[in-house]
Amino acid sequence: MELVGEFVRVETDEEHSAVAVIRIDRPKALNALNAQVTREIAEAAAGVSADASVRSVVLYGGERAFVAGADIKEMADLGHAQMLEYSRGLQNALTAVARIPKPVVAAVSGYALGGGCELALAADFRVAGAKAKLGLPEITLGVIPGAGGTQRLPRLVGPARAKDLIFTGRHVRAQEALEIGLVDEVVADEEVYAAAVARVARFADGPAVALAAAKETVDRGLETDLDSGLEIERLHFSGLFATEDQKTGMRSFIERGPGKAEFSGR
Incomplete structure (x- = not known):
């Protein structure tokens, strides 16, 4: 299948035709999630969910960054009423990813911070490059995670570890992320995509x-x-x-x- 937006596209992996790749590609902003990217992610999630030929899914942001975070410039001056609507769209998009009824893996290279980390949390599995950094730094902006981080992270790593990351906003390197269960596998940076595909391609012939x-x-x-x-x-x-x-x-x-x-x- 192939669905194309300006910043998000759905492609078929070259070697595994049943593996769809949701590719986030907004390089000038390190794939930061603005309203358009968020909307296109939701559309991509709906597309792969409905396509019976897709048996598993890879989320990928390229070699430089998975998703560096939300677009702070876009949201900085929003008021309370505006953010209620904005955050609903953001949460709904990531929930659409979490509810894809197929195995989903996040292939994390570079930064997966804020909304990027929350997007990775919406996947079933996470494969990270050795130099990857993950975290929820929203507290350093005077706010809290708003796209599932306060809910999905403690379910994954436990409440105490989640509070440590959320309260401090610190970045976690790949090896620590593996040790606390935030990611499932760490590989060389150049092997991230291939390792992620391998993790879910095995389900292509499953029930x-x-x-x-x-x-x-x-x-x-x-x-x-x-x-x-x-x-x-x-x-x-x-x-x-x-x-x-x-x-x-x-x-x-x-x-x-x-x-x-x-x-x-x-």
Whole structure:
């Protein structure tokens, strides 16, 4: 597939046709999130979500920066009423990324700060280059993260570590980010994109409906109590018995052993 905006485009990886790449490309501003970039990210997320040929997604900002942050010049003079609307668009765009019903990995090179870090947090996995820096420096501007950072970060690294990063606004280098669970893998800077693609390309031949169900069950379960989460799991588990992939997978297990099923994604 190919969707193109001025600053965000969706491409197909050259070697893996089922992997879509949401490429953020606003180089003069280190990919800073202004209203237009945010809107184009939301459109890209909707596009890859709806395209059945896409089985997994990479978020990529290029070699210099993932996303350096929000566009401070654009928002500095906004009033309260204006920011209520502006922040809704920003949150909705990143939530659209988080709800892509397919495995999503953020390929982080250079800076992933503020809104950039929040965008990375909306992915399922994060691969960082050795020189990458991540953080939520909003407190140094007299505000707090407003695009999911106060909610997604503590769910990922725990409340104490999240408060440390949010209260101080400090930048975290890749190795520390790996140690605290903020990223899942650190590779040489020139290998970031390839490593990110490799991480999600393995899902291309998997049972797409079951993968979507697994993602939604985990994500929704984190937002509720255990009993409600178990009920969400039970309903999704049972629902998958209406899919072609369930029949294929279990029949293949019985006849050929584990790990040999060829799924259709239906």
